Amino acid sequence: MAPRTLIAMRRKPRIPPSPLPQREGVDPVRVKLPQGGAWGTVRDHLVARLAAGDGVVDGMLDAGLIVGADGRPVERDTAYVPGMFVWFHRELPDEERVPFALDVVYRDEHIVVADKPHFLATTPRGSHVAETVLARLRRDLGIPELGAAHRLDRLTAGLVLFTVRPGERGAYQSLFRDKLVHKEYEAVATYDPEVALPRTVRSRILKERGLLAAREVAGEPNAVSRIELTEHRDGRGRYRLLPRTGQTHQLRVHMNALGLPILGDPLYPVVTDPGPAGDFRRPLQLLARVLEFTDPVTGHEHRFLSERVLTAWSAYEDWVR
Numbered sequence: 001m002a003p004r005t006l007i008a009m010r011r012k013p014r015i016p017p018s019p020l021p022q023r024e025g026v027d028p029v030r031v032k033l034p035q036g037g038a039w040g041t042v043r044d045h046l047v048a049r050l051a052a053g054d055g056v057v058d059g060m061l062d063a064g065l066i067v068g069a070d071g072r073p074v075e076r077d078t079a080y081v082p083g084m085f086v087w088f089h090r091e092l093p094d095e096e097r098v099p100f101a102l103d104v105v106y107r108d109e110h111i112v113v114a115d116k117p118h119f120l121a122t123t124p125r126g127s128h129v130a131e132t133v134l135a136r137l138r139r140d141l142g143i144p145e146l147g148a149a150h151r152l153d154r155l156t157a158g159l160v161l162f163t164v165r166p167g168e169r170g171a172y173q174s175l176f177r178d179k180l181v182h183k184e185y186e187a188v189a190t191y192d193p194e195v196a197l198p199r200t201v202r203s204r205i206l207k208e209r210g211l212l213a214a215r216e217v218a219g220e221p222n223a224v225s226r227i228e229l230t231e232h233r234d235g236r237g238r239y240r241l242l243p244r245t246g247q248t249h250q251l252r253v254h255m256n257a258l259g260l261p262i263l264g265d266p267l268y269p270v271v272t273d274p275g276p277a278g279d280f281r282r283p284l285q286l287l288a289r290v291l292e293f294t295d296p297v298t299g300h301e302h303r304f305l306s307e308r309v310l311t312a313w314s315a316y317e318d319w320v321r
Contacts, residue, residue: 019071020087022144025135026124028087035082042066042078042086060088095131096277102136105159105304110297111172112137112146112162115306118283121154133160150176153249155266158185158288158306171296176246184242184290185251188312189260191229191237198228200244203257207248213267214249216257223247225254236263238313241286251286262286263312285312 020028031049039045046066047057060066064073066088074086100117107113114133121128124135138146149161149172163169175181202221207214226242237260241251249268255261256268263285266274275282287310292303 016069016085018087019067019069020089022138023089024092024130025138025144026089026092026129028089031086031088033080033082033084033086037080037082039080041076041080042074042084043076045080046086065089090129092130093127095128098131099280102133102140103307104137104141105307106302107141108164108298110164110168110295111149112141112143112164113291113302113304114160114162115308116152116157116160117308118155118157119280122151122160123148128154134162137162149173150246152288153284153286155264155284156286156288157283157308159291159304160288161291168297175293175296179244180293182290182292183288184240186287186289186310187239187241187251187255187262188285188310189237189239189255189262191232191235192259195258195260198226201225201227201254201257203254205247205250205253212271214247214253216253223250223254225251227254227258236312238310252284283311285310 015030018028018030022028031046033042033045037045039048043057043061046052050057057066058076061074061076066074066086068074068078068087069085098117098120100120102117102120103115105113105115114137116122116133120136121132122134124130124132129135134146134148138144143164145164145166147163147166147169149163149169152158152160161172163172202224203216204219204221205214205223206217222245224244226244228240228242230238230240232238239255239260241255243250247253252262252265252268256265261269264282265284265286266272287306287308289306290303292301294301
């Protein structure tokens with residue numbers, strides 16, 4: 001068999017473009033019917049897969065809300081075909097509006113760099129869907145194909161990189177995967193003169209599905225952070241944090257392990273009640289301050305700085321204890 005034929009055989013089947021537009025900056029849900037399914041109709045599979053009950057799926061089908069690749073509504077008796085794609089919009093949750101501005105610090109034909117506020121999730125996930133950085137930017141900038149090159153925790157503020165062209169997204173994502181992005185964070189945390197700084201912290205961090213907090217475990221280190229104290233007053237320190245790796249909650253875990261928990265952290269040292277929805281008084285005092293990299297598409301040297309301030313330092317007298 002010719003090499004070109006072998007290459008063609010290895011290629012993944014092309015995913016059809018979505019026949020449905022975004023809604024509130026959120027993509028429709030895409031479902032691929034698996035091979036080897038024993039369902040007689042698309043309806044039967046969706047009822048089993050979505051665990052939403054017969055009435056919910058039937059209501060969506062009757063209303064024409066579930067469509068195939070050609071954009072035509074799927075009927076209740078549409079036959080199950082392995083490999084077939086269907087699309088529909090999920091019901092958007094009733095989300096609490098994050099009452100802080102989302103700033104764009106840079107935009108060109110390839111990338112958008114946003115300076116996100118605390119409490120705003122980067123991308124749709126779980127109960128945070130339309131009220132996310134990605135959805136807001138898609139709506140405000142009119143770029144439906146905008147995608148995230150990386151993520152920041154919802155509670156962390158600061159710089160996030162987005163890509164304009166889907167075909168270039170992998171090149172920018174590889175910068176983070178290959179540790180080619182220089183990132184600096186700022187934090188306000190407990191001050192302890194007995195903790196010798198600067199230092200580099202190395203440990204193995206495990207984040208288990210279903211648990212809110214990550215933890216350090218024995219084993220080969222997979223998380224490395226440089227911790228520096230820049231100034232201190234009244235029992236609080238201002239810290240410069242340089243992550244060398246990107247484990248979930250890495251900086252928060254390492255600061256807590258040093259006995260210097262970041263102010264406003266609801267998970268470390270202990271998981272605490274985050275308070276009622278809409279309570280934005282105690283943001284996590286962690287900020288992605290600097291993002292620096294060589295653009296893999298244009299070759300330009302980029303260095304971006306967040307304009308945000310951590311209130312526990314700038315207005316510490318008013319910080320809610």
